[in-house]
Structure formats: C-alpha cells, structure tokens
Amino acid sequence: MLQRAKIAAVAVTMFLAVAGPARAADIVTADDTARFLAGMPPSAESPLTPLTKDPAWQRHAKFFDNAFGQLEQRQLSKIRAWAATNLAAPRPTMFYMFSGPDFLYADAFYAKATTYVLSALEPVGSVPDLTRLPYGGIGPALYDVERSLSSVLSFSFFITKHMKTDLHAGQLSGTLPILYVFLARSGKTIRDVSLIALDAKGAAYFANENPGRNATRGVRIVFAGSDGEEKTLYFFSTDLSNGGVRSSGFLKFCATLAPGNSLIKSASYLMHSGSFSTVRNFLLANSATIIQDDSGIPLADYDPKQWQFFPFGRYAGPIAEFPGKYQEQYAELFKRSQPMDFGIGYRWRSFESNLLLSVKLPSGDSGRVDATSSAEPPRQTQPRPRRPRQPDVVQPRGFPWFSAWPWR
Template identity: 75%
Template sequence: MSLSVRALTLAVAVLVAVIVPARGAEVTADDTARFLAGMQPSADSPLQPLTKDPAWQRHARFFDSAFAQLEQRQLSKIRAWSDSNLAAPKPTMFYMFSGPDFLYADAFYSKATTYVLSALEPVGAVPDLSRLPRGGVGAALYNVERSLGSVLSFSFFITKQMKVDLHAGEVSGTLPILYVFLARSGKTIRDVKPVVLDAGGTLSIGADAAARNAVHGVRITFAGSDGVEKTLYYFSTDLSNSGVKASGFLKFCATLAPGNSLIKSASYLLHSGNFTTVRNFILANSATIIQDDSGIPLAYYGSKKWRFFPFGRYLGPIDKFPGAYQESYAELFRRAQPIDFGIGYRWRTHESNVLLSVRLPDDGTGAAEATPSPEEPPPPRPRPRKPRPPAPIPPPPLRDGFWFWR
C-alpha cells in the first residue's frame, strides 16, 4: 500500500471515530453498588470519573469508618457466634419483616445460598448514576446515608424515617440499600432482575403491574470471595393475615422450605392475632429460628418440638412496645449464655437477647406438634408482679455506628 493510500485510510478512520464514537462501557449493577457503598468501581466504569467529586470522597470516608466500626462491634462477632452455634444450616433463609437488611441476614446465616427477605417497603429503583443531573449524585449519596443512619448505629431501621428516606430522589426504595450491603459484605453482583409472584406463588421475571394480587420484588444473583453463586430475593408485601391470604408469597416460600429463619426488631407483630398465618408458616417451615424477643412468643413454640438456647439478657420490651413482656421468656433467660454483641431494640451488648430455637426430629407419634393454633391461643397466664424494665438509654451519636427500627 502506498504512503498516500495509507494516509487516506488513517484519515478516514479518524473521521469515523469522531463521527461515531466507540460505545462506552456499561454501568453495571456491581459498579453501581460499589459506588453507592463508597467503594471504587471497576477501572473502566463510567462511574469512575464521579469518584473525583469531593461529595463522593467524603461519602466514601464516612462509610469506610462506619462499616469498619460495625464490623468490629457486631458483624464479626455475630459470624463467630453463628459458626459456633449453628451446626448444619439449610440452604434457604427466611427473614420476614426484614426491610433491606441483608447485612444481618448474611452475618447470621452466611452459609445460606438463597435469601428471602420481605417487608412493606417498596423495591424502588437505581438509575444509571452517570446520567443523573448535576448535583443529583450528591443528593443520592446523602439519602443513602440517611437511610442507613439507624442501622449503622444500632441494628435496625426506624420505619417512619425510612418511609421518607426511601422515597426521596431518583435513587429510591430498598434496592440501593441492598446494593450497599452486598458491596460492603464483599459480594459481587452478577445479575439483577425485577420479579413478580402471582396468587399461586409462581415466580415470573419482569414487572406486570396489572397482575391480580401480584407481589413485586427483585432477584439478585451474587457471589462472595469463594465464587459460589447465591440468590437474594426481596419482596414488597403485606405479611398480615389478609395480606398473605391474598398473595402467593408464602406459597413461593414453601417451594424453598425447609429453611432457617431470622426475626429481629419486628415490632412485636408476631405477638398479634393479625399475623398468625406468617407466624405458623415460620414455625412449620424452619429448622432453626434466630430471634430477639420481638419475634414469636415462647407460648407458640411446642415444647416437644423445639430445643431452646437462650443468649444474652432479657429486660423486656422498650417503652415503645408496652404489654409485650413474657414471663416465660424471662424464666428461660435466667439460664442464658452470654453474648458479646448487641441486636434489636435493646441494642447494647449487656441488654440484648438472642434466642436460638432448633427444631427437634419428629418421633412419628405426632406428639411434637404442640404449637397452639391461632384460633385457640393458650389462655393467658397470671403474670406475677415484676420490676419495671429500665428505660432505654438514648442512642449514641451517629459517629458511633448504625441502627434499624422496624
């Protein structure tokens, strides 16, 4: 090829490159999660230039500090406790009334391969952050920080506050929080899809808003450092008796049972007659249940069906939830083993309680089925006078950590 032809070819190539620029790299869900979590996205990510913004750098420093404190104070200790006390966890874990709390689901049941989280909070959306208007990224990061404020300080979401925070701005709902928790837990997100459950519990990919009694959710596939692919489902659904009766949510969960269950900071809803269906489902479909006292009242466990392992200290409910004190719980916790972490509404280590309930094998006689039916709850027992539980101490400033209120 002559020199003039080569020059012409090069000129044409440059002109084409200017008129039709090469297609940019895709903004992946994993890069988005890392960016929202204050972690560096991949080198070729369109989000990489946004990490030069002082707002993102401040956000990254804040999350680095907050999650390091949370890891040291709670999560590492919970994982160690779980390794010591859970012999053979099932592949599935159920976490009703969870909100977007994958962080504690993973800490308590790190060996699960399928996580099913459910609560009223909407799934929401995370747009392409590289296309947000000027100032939009800083606002999004601020809303994420506000949404996580209570969980980082204590161990639970404050529901009323979360309803405001998770509807603010273009980055909304539980999805951005799930992204942050996955990234900060060392997970790599491989795929994210909206899902719908019909009334029969059949799962469909997509979001058919017109489907009757449809339950909307999201399915996230991810992997940890070992490369094992896992699945996280989050469903926005009403867990009251009327809600689960009208939906296919529990029917879908039954296809994954038996599993393990976590109940934490659940507003004592399972003490109520309006949540008997989900309560009975958890009891019937769980090999182990980890809960604080806001979970299933002790009277609804069959004593011949379960073996109880109490940890920590039971001081009764905080003043926000009067009438939920359990004398039988207090009696059980008189022989509790100590724990070195705090969870739940009484989030301080020396005030927290954890009950590990392990399902016993059925001996074939049916005697193990001793759980009272929701239609005929056990008669109330006379409650002896008890000293008033101490009032909760005001929470520490946000710099001391994170927390959730459900």
C-alpha cells in the first residue's frame, strides 16, 4: 500500500507539472489582448499567438505600425518634448474631461502622472475572448478597431458623431478596446482590469458590489511603463452637463484625487455654455495647471488674480462648425504667443493650432497676470523654434472614409 501511495503521489506531481502550465497558457491576459488589438505580438505562450499568422492580423499590424509611427513623429514626440520643457512640478493626478478613450494624448502631455481620470458619454464596453471569435471574424473585428481610431490618428481627436456608431457596432464595442490599443502602443503593460461603479457620494464599488441606483459606471486599469512603476487609469461613462454631474458621484470621486493637472481639447466648446458650468468650475478650483485649446474653458472664466497664462501657437478662431465662439481676449493674448511645432485640436494643422497653458498661482501670491498678458513659462529653457514657413502636418493617408468632414 505504501509503495502504491508513493507511485500515485509521483504520478499526481508529474500531472500537475504538465497540466499546470497548460492551463495557465490557456488564459488570455488583458495585456496580450491589448497587444494583439494594437498589432503587436502577444507573449509567446499566449493562446492569441497562433492568430498572429492570420493574414488579416499581419495586415493590421503593418497598418498600425505605419499609422502610429507617423503619429509619433508628427505629434507625440513633439508633445512630450514640449511638456518636458514647459511643465514643472507635475501633480500625481490628471483630469481629462470630454476625453473619450483618448489615453494617448493624456500620456503624451502628462507622462509623469500616476493616476489618469478620463470621462465622456461613450460606453465602457467590453473585449470578448478573441480566441472564440467565429471563423473569419478576426479581420472584421480588427477593421472595426482601425475605423474607430481613424480620426484620432489623423486629426488628434475623436469625432463624436462617428463614435456613437463605431463604439456600439461589431464584435468589439465601447471604449475599452481603444484604451487597450493606446496603452499597448504607448509602451504600457496592463496588469489588472476591473469594472468600477460610483455611488451618489463618489464611493467606489467593484466586482459584484451594489452601488445603488443611478451609479456612474467605469473601468479601472492598472498598468506599468518601461520603468515598472504602477499607474492607474480610470475611464467613466458619464454625462458632464450640470444635471448629469450634480446627480452623480463622479466629481465627488475626482475631488478625492485633487488637486491635479487638466487637459481639455476638442471639447466642442461645451464649457462656453452655462449648461456645463459645474464641471468648468470644478476644473478651475481643482487644477494646478490646465492645458487646453480654445474649445476648453473661456478665457473670461479664469480669475486673472489666480492664473498665469502661457499661450503657444496661433489663434485662428473656431472652425465654421462652431460659430459664435470667437474670443477677443484669446486673440489679444495670442498676439504674444510662442511658436509650437505640432498640431492639436480642431485646427489640427500645426501652423494654425493653439494651446494655452494656464498655471495657478501659489496661494497668497500677490502677482497679477492680466488676461491679455503672458509670461515666460516656468521651465522655458530652450530657444524658441522658428515658425515653419509651410504646414508640416499633412492629412495622413490610409483613411479614405474620412476624406470628407462629417462633423459632430
């Protein structure tokens, strides 16, 4: 009996040694899924690795290598250089209202943040097990991802009108697949993904916890960069109008992470309206710095006793789709702007883009900066680059379905 027991124990040990790794290899991790969707090879032992032999995935990988390579050269590397020169003493938290799933630019502007809070109307969605897609389903699923990202890769912003369709259609839905792609293409490793809900008081609930009625739904993604430091990305699907934020716990949750730095771009001039005054006032009260284009907070809403302004680029006024949003104060301020070598916002060509860096003055600082004046940025140590004589940003090729401008 003793001998049989020993043989049985050895057999069980051998079985676990073989079967254990096999079961582990059957697990599709969030990071491998993100890399696969981004056109980057997943880990060697991933069940998704055999799918990379599919010609549809290989075409997708080449397409994204080219598109993200152009974006890196054209904008992202220049934004990181601009931020390194002009942003001092970064806060751990960054807020990006009206963002959609745009982690790409949040990371480019505020690479040193450790907590990112993104928010918009778009749904969180889900990422299905890609190994269970029907035969021939890989190509259409990847094409859906490409189509969803076409405008942000071409022009630096999402077109809301298209997102309402793109993020509800196909095998991959919502913002989560896009967040996965941006994290992978930004060199991040995803370590944990969990759904999150906020109750009316801003308390967070996970898994099967009940947040009560009218909860604000979102996702929390824990990731790490090349240095291994863990960071957290939140995306919340929420209505940022006055009625929406006053009936939810979203801003209460944000207040627990404040003060932070804020990014606002391609925000449809919503905060020019009294219907979005609550989120506008929150950002003004809880931001140490605000980076925005002219579609963000109107210059007249900044208290010049509390803020110092550093304009970059050229203010050409709003595009035709947003009439009545021209700001005389903005135009006056930008008469003394510094040049910048990248495009951003609705006027996405570098020679007509504008960017305003607003820095909150220390409490009790008696220095006053008038709304029509500007000063040298806190860390402006490099010589000013010469303004390019011609546009250095041209409409990228590869997105024929965006040859026209079907705006919001």
